[in-house]
Amino acid sequence: CRIRNYKFNVVMTNTTKLCKSKQIVTVNGRFPGPTIVAREDDIVTVKVVNHVKYNVSIHWHGVRQLRTGWADGPAYITQCPIQPGGIYVYNFTLTGQRGTLWWHAHVLWLRATVHGAIVILPKLRVPYPFPKPNKEVVVVLGEWWKSDTEAVINQAQKLGQAPNVSDAHTINGNPGPIASCLANGGFKLHVDQGKTYMLRIVNAALNEELFFRIADHKLKVVEVDALYVKPFTTDTILIAPGQTTNAIVTATQKAGKYLVAVAPFMDAPIAVDNFTATASLHYSGTVTSTVTKLVAPPPQNSTPVANTFINSLRSLNSATYPAKVPLTVDHSLFFTIGLGINPCKTCVNGSRVVADINNITFVMPTTALLQAHYFNISGVFTDDFPSKPLMPYNYTGTQPTNFATNKGTKLYRLPYNSTVQLVLQDTGMIAPESHPIHLHGFNFFVVGRGIGNFNPNKDPKNFNLVDPVERNTVGVPTGGWTAIRFRADNPGVWFMHCHLEVHTTWGLKMAFVVDNGKGPNESVIPPPSDLPKC
Ligand code: C2O
Structure with a gap:
């Protein structure tokens, strides 16, 4: 394996499109930004230097970051952002991963112009299938x-x-x-x-x-x-x-x-x-x-x-690339996702439209959650995210009126190596809509999908546990549901959110905290010395 070193200068760049010029934030003056090229199992380091007036952080979307959550990138989840003038070196290993992924800024909407591809080639002499x-x-x-x-x-x-x-x-x-x-x-x-x-x-x-x-x-x-x-x-x-x-x-x-x-x-x-x-x-x-x-x-x-x-x-599910679908489930979770109107006295960030998971609109903390978890800092988050909606209703039928969301920085705690089945149910609050849900730190198997309300007695019988597609971002259909399974084999704090940026902004996000295991390679590594401070 090799070490691949990159330098990302985050700069303002004058750009003309649609016959109009404006200043945009870019990496190294390019839109889209530079492609990172590496091979499976390589180590990648990216020195990010922030030359702009905005806070910056970069996420390596789909890179599993096994035990290296400090390099995952979402601002206030795994790190404090890199402040203007600041520098942070992301250092991670592409353990067992190959294919196309991408990187993007993970603070506010900066990813509109700060993004690029990651190409991970197979190991030398290993062919494509x-x-x-x-x-x-x-x-x-x-x-x-x-x-x-x-x-x-x-x-x-x-x-x-x-x-x-x-x-x-x-x-x-x-x-x-x-x-x-x-x-x-x-x-x-x-x-x-x-x-x-x-x-x-x-x-x-x-x-x-x-x-x-x-x-x-x-x-x-x-x-x-x-x-x-x-x-x-x-x-x-x-x-x-x-x-x-x-x-x-x-x-x-x-x-x-x-x-x-x-x-x-x-x-x-x-x-x-x-x-x-x-x-x-x-x-x-x-x-x-x-x-x-x-x-x-x-x-x-x-x-x-x-x-x-x-x-x-x-999934290809071949002898070389088997689909390792968890066949037993330790945590069976049911999350409703949707939009809602918050009565304005309790507006989150001054918003009127809000979005939620299990009726909780996620509030961004001011200390990074991974730091709070690693150093046991209390008062930053609670780990009482509900495993199912507090009040069941007809999710895709007539919606309850005056259904204000709660807010909080709530996480769901998973023991190391436990298995999770998560049913994501779209709701019709305001309007049903397809939501591409992304989970950091894991790939998951999409074992089922349907329209209407998920039926826990009937639908699991039709789950595909043999060769379901495995991915890191899945669309939950408009007015329907999607079921995923994964193994919590990566200790740390892992963000999950809608990848429609406007819905993330409105609060359609939460995080899992996965505890360390007992084995020698089952703990979050210590944070790097240049980890940005809030
Ligand atoms: Cu591609 Cu949390 O994002």
Whole structure:
């Protein structure tokens, strides 16, 4: 194994998009930021130097951080943020992980412009479990606002209003040509007929699940969230914020240009945003060709297209890569997730719209939770997060009125190596909506999914405990539920939240505290000496 050293200078960068220039926060002046490349089991160090006036922290989304929670990154969860002028070296090992992950700022909405890909190649001489593609390409999908990100946050956070809908989506930083602004042609991928290309797709958008399509080309999905899946072929990929997908495209077509289209999936009866971003495949020798094959993304509310994609996902579950689904359950948890209106006397952070898990709107602490846990500092959090809703109701039917949320910094405590089954139930408070839920520190198996209210007597009989897809971020369907299982084999404090940034801002988040085990390698390592202070 090797040590891979990176330096991230967090700086202000003048950027022009949609015919408008503004200053944005970037790493090393780039949007998207630099790609980290390493191999399985390598050690990665990233020296982050904060040259901007904002607090900064970086999360390595999907990196398990076995016992190294100090390097996980979410501000006030595992570390205090790096203050202006501050430096922090993230140091972690990619133990047993390979595939595409990504990194992003994890404080307020800074991740809008502070993000990039992590490419973890297999160990030397270890092949992919599929034919090696001729070329690999990182494709980062983002979201762009003409106004300052601060104005966008304020609308959601201070005013408690619905999010300001973005002005464009981007593919590797470029929205593609748009009628109102003579931009360049968008991201181009040059291909040779007959060759294969593995796209490492990252959804770094703040608030949108996205459909991805290429004109006249099929996509063979081989991996999601850095875990191999049984390969399957599709016209359309669905990817939620936080998720990554590796798909192989074979250049089967003739001379010409083939458009790539990216547009939102949203089947909730709320926000509309139908902006399509485009990029293109250019077959070699035909760059000047005027023939462009167009492609239309699925309509925004295409639930069947989304379901077909999701239902195709299975763990590879081969002899080399077995699916180690926990077959017994020590902790059976049932969490409702949703939005709510808080009667304004008890507004959280001045918000009117709030979001909650089991009716608890999470309040960010001012001391990092991992420090409070490690050093036994009392008064920072409580570990009484409820294992089920305090008051059951018809989650997807008529909602109770005047259902104000409670607030608190509550965690759920898990003994080392215990197994967890967690059913995430969407609710119709305000409106049902799909929520991509991300768990830090673990991968989990998605053992079940359904529409309506979860039925504890019936639904578990249909769980897939053989080859369920394993991932770190999963969509809970609009007006439905998703069941996941994982083993709490990573001591520390691990954040879980909706990866729609606006919902996290409103409080759709909680954390697990996993106690140390008794064995020699079952405890959180001591904090590094340069860990930022609050
Ligand atoms: Cu990708 Cu807690 O985030």
